[in-house]
Amino acid sequence: MTVTTEGNLGTPAKTGKTAFKAERAAKRKDLIFAVGGLVVMAIAMTLLLTLIGDLVIRGLARVDYDFLTNFPSRKAARAGILSAWVGSLLVMLVTAFLAIPVGVAAGLYLEEYAKKGKLANIIEINVANLAGVPSIIYGLLALGLFVYGMNLGKTVLVAGMTLALLILPIIIVSTREAVRSIPRIIKEGAYGLGADQWQVMWNYIIPAARPGILTGAIVGLSRAIGETAPIITIGALTFIAFLPPPPVTGEFPFISFEWLNAPFTVLPIQMFNWVSRPQADFHTNAAAAGVVLMMLTLSLNGIAIWIRFRLRKAHRN
């Protein structure tokens, strides 16, 4: 009788001396792999910690109230990042507002509604590839399409639209993953009650996929907040000493969307600008802006982890 199996997770079962040798060889392989992995991880972590440490040592002392509330200035000691972080915030707002609904809808459509076939495959491959397109290409696209083609100017709106395009694939892919991970028996249970596709999606799939969708959205946003290349390409200003008009006004109708059409700068660009100056004091400013940017990114990621944890607990299965 012969038995053929494919794949063997244990050591090959043999007897006597060969068994001992085989076992020792397998243990040695495990050890080599574990040590190798540890070394690679240590190198990566050291590099990362060095970078962060360097930034913090050089910049942290510069981060104070004035730094956050001053406009940029020709004098390094008086320069701040007010217009930059407000710009970043507004651009993120537009990005989130555009990318999350569109990305989630696209992901749900592809996973639940689209007929599986050639077209779906082509779209799937394209979405996956879009996630890997260099960000400056998105900048060029936006420059051609939004700034010149649609004549929207170099505004907060255009920056938000550009970054939304950039993170759309991330949100689509993570939405699909989240939907795919919902147990089949939950979906069948809902259909078994006589729910139609819309009810199943709205009342069962979206709530169950929410942690994954939110995580993807925040991972996308924290990528967008650090992007520089596409924003420079569409022509963000590097020196702005005023804020966009406020969204709330004293006169009727009390809400204004003028800020969408305002010129802007963002944190990474402010950093880039300061780094390219010759004076060492500006380099300290750049490091300080870097610290702020990093804290923003880390807190976004922190929120993502917290949401995932909270919702997983509520949806634990």
Add this chain to the structure above:
Amino acid sequence: MNISDIQASKTAEISIPVDASDLPPPIKPDAEQETLRARLESFNFFYADGTQAIKNVDMPILDRKVTAIIGPSGCGKSTLLRSLNRMHDLYPGNRYEGRIILEPEGENLIGPAANPVLVRLRIGMVFQKPNPFPKSIYENVAAGLRVRGVKNRTVIDETVESALRRAAVWDETKDKLHGSAYDLSGGQQQRLCIARALASNPEILLLDEPTSALDPIATAKIEDLVQELSKSVTIVIVTHNMQQAARISHRTAFMYLGDLIEFGETDQIFKAPRHPRTENYITGRYG
């Protein structure tokens, strides 16, 4: 009859919560008095890859009786059950052939005019593994009503209670209706799933090996429940467990490799099987 008509009639029907005691007395177990609830006629089923899982099955399903489908793994018993509420429509490429007639209207559930969603509104299902939704106990039972657009709070409250009572899980859940359904034990979860199916007052209740994931005590409770429910609702149950079929069903169908080998009164099937295959199976020679 269009969609809105049927949905409206469903809503009207379930707006009056039905308790077991409100229903007309069960029909006497005299053979002459048995009424037909549904019948399969030359029913065939093909999966998307072309395999024929059900071969030319003719079978009656009696009103307010338990019909058990038994047979070895892969014989098509779950496939048959899932055909009754068009679950196979959720996946592309599957094909039904023949007729599944729902009485007394004589409507063909797999005919070109039948809408799978409407079929599932009328035929409830409980699955092999308890699958409560990640919601509260209350919302789980109310889910079927919400699907049907019932908004009236009192109606929902009453229906949730009566469904939980009918599923014999009210005493264990009445103090934590708004707690997570996942805090219940496996057996309680399965009875909750039965309550969920009962809440929308199905014409037929399908049970797909409802006790295979449960311990013997929880299994006994479900079996008692099935017998009690059969006074008021038509039940079709698929089971691996022959003793279970013998204990709780009135009719038994024995399937083998997609064929319906034998169908008859449960006593007859287990005591005097007519077909040698049936005999081999129930005496444990294969399966």
